[in-house]
Amino acid sequence: MMSLNKKFTALQIAEVAGKARGAFVSLTLDDLSAGEVVIQTHYSSVNYKDALAATGTGKVMRRLPCVGGIDVAGVVAHSDNARFKIGDEVLVTGYDLGVAHDGGYAEYVRVPAAWVVPLPTGLSLFEAMALGTAGFTAALAIHRLEQNELRPDSGKVIITGATGGVASLAIQMLAQRGFHVVALTGKDCEHDYLRGLGAAEIVSRQQLVMGSRALEKSLWAGALDSVGGETLAWLTRTMQQDGCIASFGNAGGIELHTTVLPFILRGVKLLGVDSAATLMPLRLQIWQRLSSDLYPKQLEKIVEQVHFADLPQVFPKMLAGKQRGRVVVAIQAVR
Ligand SMILES: NC(=O)c1ccc[n+]([C@@H]2O[C@H](COP(=O)([O-])OP(=O)(O)OC[C@H]3O[C@@H](n4cnc5c(N)ncnc54)[C@H](OP(=O)(O)O)[C@@H]3O)[C@@H](O)[C@H]2O)c1
Structure with missing residues (x-):
C-alpha cells in the first residue's frame, strides 16, 4: 500500500464567495473519496462539463469541495479488488467522477472498482484521454x-x-x-x-x-x-x-x-444519450468499438496536450465556444 501521507497536486473545486471555483491544492490519499482502486493518473482531459464545473458556470457539482475532472487514465497503484492489480493500465469516465467523487485532475484518483475499465487493447493511455x-x-x-x-x-x-x-x-x-x-x-x-x-x-x-x-x-x-x-x-x-x-x-x-x-x-x-450513467456491459462494448471499428484515424489532428499547470486557462476558452477539438491534460506535480 502506498503511503497515505504522500502529498500530491489536485485541482479542487470549492465554494469561494458563494460560487464554485477550481484551484490547485496539495492533498494526500487520505483526503480522497473512498474506493477500492487507487490510480496514478497519467492523463485527464477537458470536457464542456469540466469547464462548467471548474468555473462555477453551471450547477454541475453535486458536492463541494471536490477534485474536478470527469475523465482519468493511468496505472493502478493499489487495489483491494481481485479484478485489478498494481501496474494495470485503466481508465474511468463519468459516474460521479469529478462532480460528486474526487476526479481526474489529480496525481492520484481513488474510485470504486465497479467504475474501472481496463485499457482496451490497442489504445494508449494518451489516446484513451484524447477520446475520453x-x-x-x-x-x-x-x-x-x-x-x-x-x-x-x-x-x-x-x-x-x-x-x-x-x-x-x-x-x-x-x-x-x-x-x-x-x-x-x-x-x-x-x-x-x-x-x-x-x-x-x-x-x-x-x-x-x-x-x-x-x-x-x-x-x-x-x-x-x-x-x-x-x-x-x-x-x-x-x-x-x-x-x-x-x-x-x-x-x-x-x-x-x-x-x-x-x-x-x-x-x-x-x-x-447519457454517457456518465452507461452501465458497464454497454460501456465495455463502446470502449471496445472505440479501439476498433470506431477508432478515429485522425485522432492526433484534433488533440492539443496541455500541462496540468495550464489547465485553468482552457476552461473560459471552451465556455466561449472558442476551443477546437480535444484537450488532453498531462497530469504531474504543479509547484
Ligand atoms: N450527454 C452526455 O453524456 C454528454 C457527454 C459529453 C458532452 N456532452 C455535452 O455535449 C456538448 C458538447 O460537448 P463537448 O465536450 O464537445 O464541448 P465543446 O468541445 O465545447 O463543443 C461544443 C461546441 O458547440 C458549439 N457551441 C458552443 N457554444 C454554442 C452556442 N452558444 N450556440 C451554438 N453552438 C455552440 C461550438 O462549436 P462550433 O463553433 O463548431 O459551432 C463548440 O465547439 C456539451 O453541451 C456537453 O455538455 C454531453
Whole structure:
C-alpha cells in the first residue's frame, strides 16, 4: 500500500464567495473519496462539463469541495479488488467522477472498482484521454443511431457544434463508416479543419435560416446534437421520414420548443444519450468499438496536450465556444 501521507497536486473545486471555483491544492490519499482502486493518473482531459464545473458556470457539482475532472487514465497503484492489480493500465469516465467523487485532475484518483475499465487493447493511455468522455459519447450516440437503423444509404447525417470535442470525433467516426456527414459550425475559419476530418458539407451557423414552420423541408436521416435549444428544435423540424436524432449536448441552451408533428407525421426519433450513467456491459462494448471499428484515424489532428499547470486557462476558452477539438491534460506535480 502506498503511503497515505504522500502529498500530491489536485485541482479542487470549492465554494469561494458563494460560487464554485477550481484551484490547485496539495492533498494526500487520505483526503480522497473512498474506493477500492487507487490510480496514478497519467492523463485527464477537458470536457464542456469540466469547464462548467471548474468555473462555477453551471450547477454541475453535486458536492463541494471536490477534485474536478470527469475523465482519468493511468496505472493502478493499489487495489483491494481481485479484478485489478498494481501496474494495470485503466481508465474511468463519468459516474460521479469529478462532480460528486474526487476526479481526474489529480496525481492520484481513488474510485470504486465497479467504475474501472481496463485499457482496451490497442489504445494508449494518451489516446484513451484524447477520446475520453467526448469520444465515448460520440461512439455511444453512433451506436444508438445504428441500433435505430441509420445506415450510410439512409441519407445525410448532420453534426452540430461541429468543431467541439464530441463532434470532431463523431465526424471522423461517421465519415470512416461511409456516411455523408454535414457539419454545422459557428466557426467560419474552421471549414478546412472540418473537411479534413471528413465532413462532406459545411453549414455556417451565421448563415443558417431556421424557419419557424412545424415541419420544414426534410433534410437529414440522422443528427448528432451538441447544442440543444433552438438548434435541436430546428433539427426536429428538418428530419426526413423516420429520421433519428441523438441529443447529448446543451452548449447552446437547455430548452426545447417544438411540436409533436415531426414525431407523428414523419416518425422522427429523439434519442437521449447519457454517457456518465452507461452501465458497464454497454460501456465495455463502446470502449471496445472505440479501439476498433470506431477508432478515429485522425485522432492526433484534433488533440492539443496541455500541462496540468495550464489547465485553468482552457476552461473560459471552451465556455466561449472558442476551443477546437480535444484537450488532453498531462497530469504531474504543479509547484
Ligand atoms: N450527454 C452526455 O453524456 C454528454 C457527454 C459529453 C458532452 N456532452 C455535452 O455535449 C456538448 C458538447 O460537448 P463537448 O465536450 O464537445 O464541448 P465543446 O468541445 O465545447 O463543443 C461544443 C461546441 O458547440 C458549439 N457551441 C458552443 N457554444 C454554442 C452556442 N452558444 N450556440 C451554438 N453552438 C455552440 C461550438 O462549436 P462550433 O463553433 O463548431 O459551432 C463548440 O465547439 C456539451 O453541451 C456537453 O455538455 C454531453
